[in-house]
Amino acid sequence: MELMGEPREQSSRHPFVQHRMPPMTEAAARRALLRFMSSRCCYGSRAAGDLAIQCLRQAGTYRYRLETFSESRLSEWVFEPFTKPGAAGSPGDAPLDLWDVEVGPPPLFQGRTRRCRVPCSALVRDCHRCHGHGRSKCRVCHGAGQTRCVTCKGSRRRLKQQKRCQLCSGTGRKRCNTCSGRGSKTCVTCQGEKKLQHFKQLVVTWKNNVFEFVSEHHLNFPGELLSKVSGESIFKDENVMVYPIIDFPEPEISLASQRAIAEHNAAFATSSRILRQRQTIELIPITEVHYQYSGKPYLYYIYGLENKVYALDYPERCCCSCTVI
Template sequence: MDPRQAQPYAVPGHLPMASENQTVPPANIPDKMAGYESITTGGEEIYLPPPVYPAYNAEGGQPQPDQQWSIPSITEDIAKQALVKYASEHVTYSSRPAEEMVLKELKPYNMYRYRLQSFTESRSPEWKSEPYAGQTIDSSGFGNPPPPWEVPVDIPEMFEKNKKKVQVPNTASVKGCHGCTAMGKLPCSDCLQTGWVKCRTCDGRGSLSGDGSRCSHCMGNGKKSCGPCSGHGQKKCDVCQGHGQLYLYIQLTVKWENNNFEKVIEQQCGFPTQKLSKVTGKELFSDQQVQVFPILGFPDPRVNQISQQGIQAHWTQFGKTSRIIQQRHTVELIPVTEVHYQWKKKEHSYFVYGTENKVYAPEYPGKKCIIM
């Protein structure tokens, strides 16, 4: 017979009596195990330091080819059609300014967006218990438990948030239930172990007031069988579900997070850059590996600086509590064009931005007044 299927054992000594609704962790957990000395039974997540990483090399980097990255400005026709579409999407806007305007000048203000993603894994162990119902007892007698970061766990899809809970091998044991002192039952507090409770219909009198007729709910006895304990005077222990024993083990909670760092390198042109979060640009650079390095030699030196800041920030922020599994970073060029035009002999302007040719025109002259 597999020794892991051996009969459970009770903890020697007297276990303190607990209330029937007690849900606190068991007090009789096994001795500390190597690699898991810091864990508690209080349910608090304590994330363990990951394996030692190779030293972060801030000087490393990926030089880019010396080329022109700019994108030509949009055409006058595209600029006009974008404004016509913008006006049509607003009920209170007239399309006349967009249709009748005279274009004067297109000013391109191309902006860069740097984005870094770090896919991290963190591990938090804790003692868990559940009613013992014949589970395989994978105890330390079959070998030392593997260290937290050596417990095999399949990595889910990259850059997708996920969580798994796994039992650490060789940490299981069976103990007498702390909630019922290994009895599986607790005295019923509703009937005080008598199995009977006062009939609420007749208030224990056995007859109904007024006509003196016998109470049909208790058949004149003035009491009824206790429902919570089915008249037995004892109830099943909620902690062990009546089994009298608990299966204890260390559970590892493994979390995967996708952490983002994003920065727009803007031009001083009066355009609110927060609007760029909802549009796309043209990808100029992309790299993905276990550890990416700062970009070097980019035409706009601010991109080089931001990439180094972002990478350093992620290693500082996550390196002590998480394992960085994969990183990727990109640089997009987001077209932003300021359009100057004339309508009814007055000068106006608006912005066309993103590859979607969105429009930002806070001073559009064709706003209608609606009289309520």
């Protein structure tokens, strides 16, 4: 495919070659089923060893995938205790545009979020919580520095003995443990610095947006299972912007490519920046295995390069919840 910045046509033409699926043998089909049995407690292994495979019907389907790696930016006001006088910048400095702030991106097609300060956006103000005093009234004693004695409940005498309370020396009050009797505490917002530095924080989000389409396979097989396996890569196109595929032997794939690129460009080109796009086509093998057991016909499917198994009507099972590996 073309390198970044090179001129290119308005569509992805490619001399598509007819790919043959990896051959499935009877021995490989039986091994895949036995591996399936070993991972399912409710399936018996006797049928897998005694079944008679009648035929293997190989099919396949194409999976088209478009990945659009985008970057979006927004800012939010945050603050911190102002501890470094002179660090806020000159009052005349104008804050940078969000897209002018240099932030190194992560590896391509890997989502991530980063936060950093926007240069020249800092403002120093008195703390809004303590009004610039550095301390705030204690919420326990309400600034009095004392609280009611927990032993005599403020009555100055012990309730049962009617003697002067020794804990508070008959005053009915004792020093507040929360503020150590000062009536105020160090402000938790400015941490006693009296001032806050407000600044714009840049939030950069990289996201890998994926469009996936699997062509019709005309088999009694759940299509959603194919998203969990890999296939043979037969086409890959990566650039800043990719163009729709045309002349693919399966027309559904060409139409899916056109729709995907149009949807992604409309969705992400205005609200964010598209950094890179990648489109691929994979051929996913599916084998329909017909066999007999105890004189009755059955079938199961082997799919993906991992040779996963889907067996809906396996003859030896005690429940119906384990059909896929």
